[in-house]
Amino acid sequence: xxIDSPPDWSPDPDIASLLRGERxxxxxxxxxxxxxxxxxxxxxxxAAAGAGSLATAGAAGGSGAGAAGAGAASGAKALATKALxxxxxxxxxxxxxxxxxxxxxxxxRSPPPERALSTVVAVERSHGIVDAPVVSAPSPVATTAxxxxxxxxxxxxxxxxxxxxxxxxxxxxxxxxxxAVPSASSSASLSATTVGEEQRLLETARAAIARGxxxxxxxxxxxxxxxxxxxxxxxxRELLFVQALAGLGDDKAAKARAQAFAERFPTSILLPAVxxxxxxxxx
Amino acid sequence: xxAQFRALFEAHVDYIMKSLRRLGVRPGDVEDLAHExxxxxxxxxxxxxxxxxxxxxxxxxxxxxxxxYRQSAxxxxxxxxKGETGDAGxxxxxxxxxxxxxxxESLLVERQESALVYRxxxxxxxxxxxxxxxxxxxxxxxxxxxxxxxxPQNTVFSRLRAAREEFTVAVRRLSREPVRPSRPxxxxxxx
Numbered sequence: 001x002x003i004d005s006p007p008d009w010s011p012d013p014d015i016a017s018l019l020r021g022e023r024x025x026x027x028x029x030x031x032x033x034x035x036x037x038x039x040x041x042x043x044x045x046x047a048a049a050g051a052g053s054l055a056t057a058g059a060a061g062g063s064g065a066g067a068a069g070a071g072a073a074s075g076a077k078a079l080a081t082k083a084l085x086x087x088x089x090x091x092x093x094x095x096x097x098x099x100x101x102x103x104x105x106x107x108x109r110s111p112p113p114e115r116a117l118s119t120v121v122a123v124e125r126s127h128g129i130v131d132a133p134v135v136s137a138p139s140p141v142a143t144t145a146x147x148x149x150x151x152x153x154x155x156x157x158x159x160x161x162x163x164x165x166x167x168x169x170x171x172x173x174x175x176x177x178x179x180a181v182p183s184a185s186s187s188a189s190l191s192a193t194t195v196g197e198e199q200r201l202l203e204t205a206r207a208a209i210a211r212g213x214x215x216x217x218x219x220x221x222x223x224x225x226x227x228x229x230x231x232x233x234x235x236x237r238e239l240l241f242v243q244a245l246a247g248l249g250d251d252k253a254a255k256a257r258a259q260a261f262a263e264r265f266p267t268s269i270l271l272p273a274v275x276x277x278x279x280x281x282x283x
Numbered sequence: 284x285x286a287q288f289r290a291l292f293e294a295h296v297d298y299i300m301k302s303l304r305r306l307g308v309r310p311g312d313v314e315d316l317a318h319e320x321x322x323x324x325x326x327x328x329x330x331x332x333x334x335x336x337x338x339x340x341x342x343x344x345x346x347x348x349x350x351x352y353r354q355s356a357x358x359x360x361x362x363x364x365k366g367e368t369g370d371a372g373x374x375x376x377x378x379x380x381x382x383x384x385x386x387x388e389s390l391l392v393e394r395q396e397s398a399l400v401y402r403x404x405x406x407x408x409x410x411x412x413x414x415x416x417x418x419x420x421x422x423x424x425x426x427x428x429x430x431x432x433x434x435p436q437n438t439v440f441s442r443l444r445a446a447r448e449e450f451t452v453a454v455r456r457l458s459r460e461p462v463r464p465s466r467p468x469x470x471x472x473x474x
Binding site for chain 1: 296
């Protein structure tokens with residue numbers, strides 16, 4: 001065998017035909033997925049741009065180009081959510097879409113993914129804010145929009161007004177999320193629905209972070225921010241935001257967001273957790 | 284720039300999804316990972332060179348994503364096996380990975396022949412699978428593959444040889460008779 005030419009192969013006709021078919025096939029997803037996926041990408045870039053612009057206030061320094069595979073580690077853990085968040089918010093958020101890609105490009109940063117991932121894991125371990133990854137989610141891979149909704153069923157969530165308490169309840173406990181079996185509740189008042197919607201977005205984001213699906217998380221959190229700018233769970237949202245941004249490798253945005261958190265909620269019970277994320281990043 | 288990215292996306296999103304499948308990403312995860320691939324592409328847009336063919340460049344993103352995906356799956360399984368998570372029942376991560384994600388909806392859209400190819404590819408270990416995909420399906424040159432994977436060319440050749448044999452055996456085993464395109468195979472993944 002020459003070193004320059006690959007080994008000869010004369011596959012049987014059926015194998016050859018199979019391979020030819022696979023080469024020439026436009027793909028099982030041709031057409032159908034394209035529009036949907038583009039919309040999702042647009043939403044993501046809107047989300048990233050939103051997160052970036054909110055966070056850049058007070059953040060200094062230029063942006064660096066990082067490892068080529070930056071998104072790989074985080075993205076690869078993004079095991080199948082049908083991203084309820086981006087579907088729900090689609091209509092309103094698309095209005096913001098103009099120029100979003102450009103904006104997010106300016107905000108791009110990509111430090112090595114390993115560090116970003118370990119950051120989040122470390123925070124999870126030391127503070128127990130985010131659920132133990134993987135196992136606590138009902139079925140991480142097959143989590144469809146439907147099952148995600150079930151997992152964070154409005155009625156099953158505690159109606160505790162101040163967000164820190166709610167966080168402590170939903171995330172601080174070591175009980176697996178799947179144990180939060182929906183229980184019937186009679187009153188479905190409008191405010192309860194809103195609270196539930198708020199919670200649902202946060203739970204979606206939390207579950208996404210636990211899976212490493214940081215961009216999905218950012219999308220949910222941005223939707224939360226758009227719809228509930230002064231909601232009951234702003235602090236929790238901001239913590240998740242910091243974690244998600246750190247997970248994406250956007251250290252600058254994460255740090256700025258953490259900084260803003262400290263200024264806005266200096267006495268928050270979540271502040272240590274927020275600080276822990278940026279502290280881990282600095283290492 | 285925006286338009287350029289969009290054009291690239293539209294022209295190649297299917298290719299990326301197919302590549303992810305070929306590299307072992309399960310049907311239910313393909314769309315999410317493809318999304319992440321393009322998010323990363325956008326983040327690394329400064330490395331885009333319009334004068335060069337886009338597919339190899341895009342494939343590199345998909346390859347990294349698929350590799351990390353595999354690793355994450357293995358990490359999860361190991362963690363579960365060790366019982367570290369305390370709740371390592373059958374509904375653990377890998378249980379989800381191996382069964383749930385191969386959901387019916389995704390499978391229905393896959394061509395029968397593609398499904399056979401993907402199943403046969405499952406028989407190859409990952410290194411061989413990558414080489415086989417790049418050489419036989421993407422028709423890239425051995426030199427190109429060697430450069431991309433940072434391997435000696437001879438290693439590429441030996442993996443390719445082994446992969447071809449194993450692929451053929453797997454197709455034989457899976458189909459038991461020569462495949463004719465007009466004849467539907469039995470439905471894949473239905474255990």
